[in-house]
Amino acid sequence: MQSFDKSADSKTEIESYHACIVKRDGTYQQKDEHLQAEHTLDVYIDGQLSMRMVCSPSHLVELVSGRLLTEGVVADASDIEFVYLCEYGTVARVLLKKKIALEHTNVDTVPSCCTGNKIFAAIEQLGRTYQPVTPRIWQPSWIFSVADTFAADTPMHKKTFGAHSCYLVKDDRILYVCEDLSRHNAFDKVVGCAMRDGVNIKECFIYTSGRVPIDMASKAIRAGIPLLMSKAVPTDLTVELAKRYQLTLLCAAHPDSFTVYNDPLHIIEH
Structure with missing residues (x-):
């Protein structure tokens, strides 16, 4: 798997905003609060817009490749020809070595935090049967x-x-x-x-x-x-x-x- 990251960390992960804390006793406290940056990433698989993710703006190539594996679109890294990330970190383009059918024509936004995250490929059509994992010794x-x-x-x-x-x-x-x-x-x-x-x-x-x-x-x-x-x-x-x-x-x-x-x-x- 090759990756081409042109974004050069174009967006910081943490932003500072001025806020006012209101206390029960009626007093106030002025404070600078650190907030997480919320970032949107459009992912094109073989030229088709396949998912739109809300995320923190770091490790975006890794996010895309990891998502493809954990959602069953690929079996391992060797199934991915390359992942390209644009200079603004807002568009990722993936080329797979084996073409897959993408069934969704309307692209929804994958929310940042909830169950039911979606990948817009028909996973049940990918022809894979998932076997039990091989347990490993742990201490x-x-x-x-x-x-x-x-x-x-x-x-x-x-x-x-x-x-x-x-x-x-x-x-x-x-x-x-x-x-x-x-x-x-x-x-x-x-x-x-x-x-x-x-x-x-x-x-x-x-x-x-x-x-x-x-x-x-x-x-x-x-x-x-x-x-x-x-x-x-x-x-x-x-x-x-x-x-x-x-x-x-x-x-x-x-x-x-x-x-x-x-x-x-x-x-x-x-």
Whole structure:
């Protein structure tokens, strides 16, 4: 996969705005607040406008490539000929090595933070059957180490309190950290970083700051990621999907404890 990023970080991730805090006792406080920049990216796949994403303006090539993988449009980085990002960071053009049918003629905006994120390709027509992921050995000490790092906070969240973050982890090492308005985007960005650098994500784990609805677990399964962990909690359908596809699911991961929802290798005896 080749990438051509002409944007040169054309937009900052954090903007400062003057605001007034009104307190219950009737007093006021003038303050400069740091706010996350909200960015829109149009993605063309093989010349057709396929999705419009609302995101933070960083790691945009990685966001696009990661999204294509986690939504099942491609099987791996080798399916992508190139990703081109324009100088303003507002348009990405993707050329795939194998043509796919895009069924949507009306392009909606993929929201920055919600379940039900959409990719505008008929995934059920891509001819792929998703197999259960291959579970990998993990150690509780690795989970606590990541939770400790997360508790120390990440740069954008520390300034704005409005960012989701995601870590890509291999054993006890954090390989990539990405932040975004959306937990889905942060997930796709770390996956895209691995694709860019040729890292085998089937040997890696994901830690996300957000809750884990079924679409987040589906992303991990499509990408072949064997373990998904979160600071937050899953839904009932997420747990059912994890059991069906052998996805190790560890949630409510904090420095002092975490909850095991699915453990196909029975690392934790209980």
